[in-house]
Amino acid sequence: DQQVKQNSPSLSVQEGRISILNCDYTNSMFDYFLWYKKYPAEGPTFLISISSIKDKNEDGRFTVFLNKSAKHLSLHIVPSQPGDSAVYFCAASRDSGGSNYKLTFGKGTLLTVNP
Amino acid sequence: GAGVSQSPRYKVAKRGQDVALRCDPISGHVSLFWYQQALGQGPEFLTYFQNEAQLDKSGLPSDRFFAERPEGSVSTLKIQRTQQEDSAVYLCASSFGGLREKLFFGSGTQLSVL
Numbered sequence: 522d523q524q525v526k527q528n529s530p531s532l533s534v535q536e537g538r539i540s541i542l543n544c545d546y547t548n549s550m551f552d553y554f555l556w557y558k559k560y561p562a563e564g565p566t567f568l569i570s571i572s573s574i575k576d577k578n579e580d581g582r583f584t585v586f587l588n589k590s591a592k593h594l595s596l597h598i599v600p601s602q603p604g605d606s607a608v609y610f611c612a613a614s615r616d617s618g619g620s621n622y623k624l625t626f627g628k629g630t631l632l633t634v635n636p
Numbered sequence: 637g638a639g640v641s642q643s644p645r646y647k648v649a650k651r652g653q654d655v656a657l658r659c660d661p662i663s664g665h666v667s668l669f670w671y672q673q674a675l676g677q678g679p680e681f682l683t684y685f686q687n688e689a690q691l692d693k694s695g696l697p698s699d700r701f702f703a704e705r706p707e708g709s710v711s712t713l714k715i716q717r718t719q720q721e722d723s724a725v726y727l728c729a730s731s732f733g734g735l736r737e738k739l740f741f742g743s744g745t746q747l748s749v750l
Contacts, residue, residue, distance in 0.1 A: 564743050
């Protein structure tokens with residue numbers, strides 16, 4: 522059973538437009554969320570994170586929104602650039618319970634930004 | 637080194653063969669993690685080391701999987717009697733203090749079991 526779901530395997534957007542990547546989770550114990558970006562033949566790299574005490578976190582062109590009641594988060598990239606083309610993974614963890622080091626990942630969404 | 641280094645980059649094994657995958661974390665990083673990424677899936681947690689101590693091995697799929705980090709630096713993930721379902725990319729990650737956002741991943745070892 523997937524505790525972190527990314528239901529869109531792929532997304533294609535035009536350069537300069539907004540990219541919105543979605544993620545849903547089922548485990549209500551998750552209280553810390555991260556997005557990772559992965560280029561082919563490379564390991565994932567950290568992009569942005571959000572704690573459950575917030576509903577929004579922004580870092581440059583990247584903003585993550587968290588809706589706890591809906592158990593949903595989204596990553597917005599504005600404006601999208603061709604270099605953003607990669608697989609984006611949503612990940613979740615529990616801040617409490619002694620296992621905050623353990624990340625549960627979704628399957629990823631392949632973002633393609635067309636020039 | 638500049639980043640987390642994993643070797644070999646690719647490994648082809650015959651079913652039943654033993655394999656050893658190596659991870660060189662970033663110098664000074666206390667925490668080391670192994671994740672398994674099957675085709676079309678996200679990475680899945682295997683095990684966690686703090687220095688030489690293996691604090692969590694709950695994600696190891698079976699007793700055929702064994703990980704060690706004897707001197708608190710380089711780590712080896714060993715898989716005995718490999719099976720086809722072991723085919724995956726094995727990712728190693730390290731961090732200074734276990735903070736999730738400061739987790740640095742290697743490029744992984746792609747294991748194919750024939």
